[in-house]
Amino acid sequence: MDLQQCRARIDQIDAQIVQLFCERMKVVEQVAAYKKANHLPVLQTDREAQVLDRVAQLAGPEFGDDARSLFVMMMNLSKNHQNTTLGQDAAPAFSEQLTQAMQRGKELKLPKKIKVACQGVPGAYSQKACLQFFSDPQITFLPAFDDVFSAIESGEADFGVLPIENSTAGSVTAVYDLMKKHNFHIFRANRVKVDHALLVKPGVKRGEITQVYSHEQGLAQCAEFFRQNPQLTPVKYPNTAAAAKFVSESPDRGVAAIASDVCASLYGLEVLEQGVQDAKSNYTRFICISKELIITPDAQKVSLAFTLPHRVGTLNQLIAQIATMNLNLTKLESRPIPDTDFEFMFYIDIACSLWDPKVFSFICKLHQSLSYLEFLGNYEDIKP
Numbered sequence: 001m002d003l004q005q006c007r008a009r010i011d012q013i014d015a016q017i018v019q020l021f022c023e024r025m026k027v028v029e030q031v032a033a034y035k036k037a038n039h040l041p042v043l044q045t046d047r048e049a050q051v052l053d054r055v056a057q058l059a060g061p062e063f064g065d066d067a068r069s070l071f072v073m074m075m076n077l078s079k080n081h082q083n084t085t086l087g088q089d090a091a092p093a094f095s096e097q098l099t100q101a102m103q104r105g106k107e108l109k110l111p112k113k114i115k116v117a118c119q120g121v122p123g124a125y126s127q128k129a130c131l132q133f134f135s136d137p138q139i140t141f142l143p144a145f146d147d148v149f150s151a152i153e154s155g156e157a158d159f160g161v162l163p164i165e166n167s168t169a170g171s172v173t174a175v176y177d178l179m180k181k182h183n184f185h186i187f188r189a190n191r192v193k194v195d196h197a198l199l200v201k202p203g204v205k206r207g208e209i210t211q212v213y214s215h216e217q218g219l220a221q222c223a224e225f226f227r228q229n230p231q232l233t234p235v236k237y238p239n240t241a242a243a244a245k246f247v248s249e250s251p252d253r254g255v256a257a258i259a260s261d262v263c264a265s266l267y268g269l270e271v272l273e274q275g276v277q278d279a280k281s282n283y284t285r286f287i288c289i290s291k292e293l294i295i296t297p298d299a300q301k302v303s304l305a306f307t308l309p310h311r312v313g314t315l316n317q318l319i320a321q322i323a324t325m326n327l328n329l330t331k332l333e334s335r336p337i338p339d340t341d342f343e344f345m346f347y348i349d350i351a352c353s354l355w356d357p358k359v360f361s362f363i364c365k366l367h368q369s370l371s372y373l374e375f376l377g378n379y380e381d382i383k384p
Helices: 003-037 045-086 092-106 125-133 145-154 173-179 216-220 223-228 240-249 262-267 314-324 357-369
Strands: 115-119 138-142 159-166 185-193 197-200 211-214 233-236 255-259 270-274 283-290 301-307 328-336 344-351 372-382
Touching: 003 045, 045 314, 045 357, 092 357, 092 372, 115 125, 115 145, 125 138, 125 159, 125 185, 125 240, 125 283, 138 145, 145 159, 145 173, 145 283, 159 173, 159 216, 173 328, 173 344, 197 240, 197 262, 211 216, 211 240, 216 223, 216 233, 216 255, 240 255, 240 262, 301 357, 314 328, 314 344, 314 357, 357 372
Parallel strands: 115 138, 115 159, 185 372, 211 233, 211 255
Antiparallel strands: 159 283, 185 283, 197 255, 197 270, 301 344, 301 372, 328 344
């Protein structure tokens, strides 16, 4: 057969597949009705394993694995359809929570003096991020990331600003680890251009320096600088700007800091070298968090936290569902859950908006199908 004949034959087969798929979904509705009448759960793990083994055997060695993958997707669609038939997919309480958040976002009027909590001291990159989020914020600087989360939960601050990932050094794992213990929602996100400078006390020469202080992310972003200067010892400090402040107050002329050049004027330091980061195009992504869930009409990214059962292919199945919806998965992060046997919390970002009814329905179905899912936010991701 030539190409056109092959395509014509594929079209015929596809028509048969679609017809059989529809017939299968109708039977699924009957299965759902039986489960509802007999108070049975939608998920039947043993039955799924039997079906996958059987179709793999039917397809034979050549196509067995492909058939298994196809039916994994089909069974996910079947489970979603069963949830719909049972009336469970709407997840009334969760759906209402999202609806109320969207209404709050639609009617949002921010106060003139917004109280914002940031980690660090004046001159920190979080301050720059904060000024991108709000035109005239009342900023409170706190010692640790944990304090920023706590300030939101207690109501001491309206919003908090935290770094979440860097284009060079990757995720800020300390923030992700704190997410598991705090209640919060993401209101906005942005990206801040990071230009690190080597700051010293006035008059200090390169040969006098022995130690360089900065946040661990700042140090990681300058790895090549330290490789070229092995005589310099990198020292972790809670914040880049706090490191600059420490250097300015230290009697030791041998200490330096890696921070923004703004810190030089703030703390009476000199810029010994500008642009010491590895990548000249270096950005840190910050999130602005709030206690209350607010979804504004310009929301364009969804962030979720969830756990998955220890079964082969569970993460792949979830990703496949997102792909089926033609949605772009922009981030996947996993962090170990303390005091468990290698269990993990997963964090994902999806480029989408709940103002799209199809997305709204999809997120509600995810919430219903997963044993644990935390909706972190649907928000605007501000580009620089």
